[in-house]
Amino acid sequence: xxxxxxxxxxxxxxxxxxxxxxxxxxxxxxxxxxxxxxxxxxxxxxxxxxxxxxxxxxxxxxxxxxxxxxxxxxxxxxxxxxxxxxxxxxxxxxxxxxxxxxxxxxxxxxxxxxxxxxxxxxxxxxxxxxxxxxxxxxxxxxxxxxxxxxxxxxxxxxxxxxxxxxxxxxxxxxxxxxxxxxxxxxxxxxxxxxxxxxxxxxxxxxxxxxxxxxxxxxxxxxxxxxxxxxxxxxxxxxxxxxxxxxxxxxxxxxxxxxxx
Amino acid sequence: xxxxxxxxxxxxxxxxxxxxxxxxxxxxxxxxxxxxxxxxxxxxxxxxxxxxxxxxxxxxxxxxxxxxxxxxxxxxxxxxxxxxxxxxxxxxxxxxxxxxxxxxxxxxxxxxxxxxxxxxxxxxxxxxxxxxxxxxxxxxxxxxxxxxxxxxxxxxxxxxxxxxxxxxxxxxxxxxxxxxxxxxxxxxxxxxxxxxxxxxxxxxxxxxxxxxxxxxxxxxxxxxxxxxxxxxxxxxxxxxxxxxxxxxxxxxxxxxxxx
Numbered sequence: 001x002x003x004x005x006x007x008x009x010x011x012x013x014x015x016x017x018x019x020x021x022x023x024x025x026x027x028x029x030x031x032x033x034x035x036x037x038x039x040x041x042x043x044x045x046x047x048x049x050x051x052x053x054x055x056x057x058x059x060x061x062x063x064x065x066x067x068x069x070x071x072x073x074x075x076x077x078x079x080x081x082x083x084x085x086x087x088x089x090x091x092x093x094x095x096x097x098x099x100x101x102x103x104x105x106x107x108x109x110x111x112x113x114x115x116x117x118x119x120x121x122x123x124x125x126x127x128x129x130x131x132x133x134x135x136x137x138x139x140x141x142x143x144x145x146x147x148x149x150x151x152x153x154x155x156x157x158x159x160x161x162x163x164x165x166x167x168x169x170x171x172x173x174x175x176x177x178x179x180x181x182x183x184x185x186x187x188x189x190x191x192x193x194x195x196x197x198x199x200x201x202x203x204x205x206x207x208x209x210x211x212x213x214x215x216x217x218x219x220x221x222x223x224x225x226x227x228x229x230x231x232x233x234x235x236x237x238x239x240x241x242x243x244x245x246x247x248x249x250x251x252x253x254x255x256x257x258x259x260x
Numbered sequence: 261x262x263x264x265x266x267x268x269x270x271x272x273x274x275x276x277x278x279x280x281x282x283x284x285x286x287x288x289x290x291x292x293x294x295x296x297x298x299x300x301x302x303x304x305x306x307x308x309x310x311x312x313x314x315x316x317x318x319x320x321x322x323x324x325x326x327x328x329x330x331x332x333x334x335x336x337x338x339x340x341x342x343x344x345x346x347x348x349x350x351x352x353x354x355x356x357x358x359x360x361x362x363x364x365x366x367x368x369x370x371x372x373x374x375x376x377x378x379x380x381x382x383x384x385x386x387x388x389x390x391x392x393x394x395x396x397x398x399x400x401x402x403x404x405x406x407x408x409x410x411x412x413x414x415x416x417x418x419x420x421x422x423x424x425x426x427x428x429x430x431x432x433x434x435x436x437x438x439x440x441x442x443x444x445x446x447x448x449x450x451x452x453x454x455x456x457x458x459x460x461x462x463x464x465x466x467x468x469x470x471x472x473x474x475x476x477x478x479x480x481x482x483x484x485x486x487x488x489x490x491x492x493x494x495x496x497x498x499x500x501x502x503x504x505x506x507x508x509x510x511x512x513x514x515x516x517x518x519x
Contacts, residue, residue, distance in 0.1 A: 051390075054390075054393070054394055055393070056390050056393060056394075076398075080396045080398075081396075083393070083394060083395075083396040084396050086394060087394075088391070088394040090387045090390070090391055091387070092386055092387055094386060094387040094388050094390065094391035095388075095391075096383075096388055096391070097388075098379075107395055107397075108395050108396070108397075111298075111300075111395075111397060111402075112395075112396060112397070157395075167394075
């Protein structure tokens with residue numbers, strides 16, 4: 001019997017910036033088709049972990065394997081090939097403001113897949129429709145859209161090349177509760193539709209409960225809890241309890257200074 | 261106390277060496293990236309328009325007034341010695357060898373170098389450069405290469421235009437204000453001008469184009485800290501390219517005309 005290879009496998013990952021240890025031996029396996037959400041407070045290392053997986057930050061030590069292929073120290077060619085299987089939704093959307101909305105969505109179709117302008121635009125419009133946006137916004141500039149619409153365009157761009165893995169960085173931050181729910185529903189819909197593996201980072205518990213089938217918690221660069229979404233309320237972990245109830249009192253201490 | 265003093269000096273020295281090392285690595289990576297695919301010709305054409313064509317008004321105005329002032333000032337000096345006839349040659353040599361490339365370079369550094377640093381810097385702080393990486397696009401190839409190639413191509417063309425406009429400025433003042441004979445002014449200008457004068461100016465311009473775009477890209481690419489970081493990157497790009505233009509101008513002049 002052959003062992004199932006995780007889609008993403010992270011082993012003993014360490015990363016420091018100067019004297020500050022941001023990731024302290026993180027281990028995490030994500031199987032194909034999973035939707036995993038990493039929760040944790042600000043500065044817990046969530047974003048750095050995501051950037052390490054994407055190759056935007058180089059870890060100090062450890063291993064990151066995607067589809068069984070080691071990514072740390074991999075050549076640029078291997079890394080770029082792997083990135084063709086990955087989609088990413090950035091916290092601030094990160095749309096290219098020099099390009100029109102449809103050109104953002106069709107970016108990889110035009111540059112990488114060398115599709116004709118008409119074909120790429122047609123596919124971009126189909127992707128925009130998938131995230132609930134009409135053809136009338138295709139020729140607008142990203143700056144002309146609201147925050148929620150920009151997020152949806154960024155989602156359409158992330159799924160444009162039908163990736164195997166999609167990363168979501170704080171997908172609902174800065175959005176009103178209704179728009180947050182719209183984005184959560186879209187994430188569930190598009191991930192199921194293209195059959196991708198999803199890894200999200202958020203501190204929005206409503207979003208985490210809705211989009212995840214597994215939640216893990218990072219605290220001070222360590223993975224301190226992992227379990228199914230429905231188990232989080234009975235985690236028995238003091239850190240998780242404090243975080244999900246949003247209490248100031250507890251083992252997690254925020255570095256604040258009381259002014260006298 | 262003394263130990264602390266040397267510690268501060270040492271730290272500053274190491275930091276300066278690190279910065280120079282980063283800059284050299286960035287420049288070598290950017291220049292070598294010009295020679296292998298993928299190429300983005302549409303981006304290159306857009307940048308040539310942005311750097312070259314849209315800089316024409318500011319460079320043209322600088323050139324015409326420089327040529328006019330040069331003729332006027334030369335006349336003031338030379339008239340005392342009775343050397344007025346030298347004015348056409350002084351204007352054409354000064355413009356083509358030095359003032360054309362240097363002034364065009366400095367004006368473009370202010371206009372284009374700042375714009376490049378601000379644009380790439382904003383892309384950095386809003387994660388657009390990270391987004392490029394996740395879309396399996398090399399940011400150096402997509403953002404930096406078209407700009408440095410455009411700078412290298414557009415600056416000599418701009419300087420060629422600046423040379424013509426600058427000489428025209430000298431002609432206007434000499435003929436219409438100082439009562440020079442139009443035909444003899446043009447004849448003197450053409451007789452005195454040699455190919456190396458123009459070529460050296462164009463070679464300088466190509467170097468300056470490379471310097472301006474590389475500095476803009478480098479400081480923009482490594483900017484951090486939001487709006488303040490982008491502002492600081494813009495200032496550094498303009499200051500660094502202006503200083504490097506003046507420094508390289510000396511060495512290039514020496515290389516061309518030292519014998």
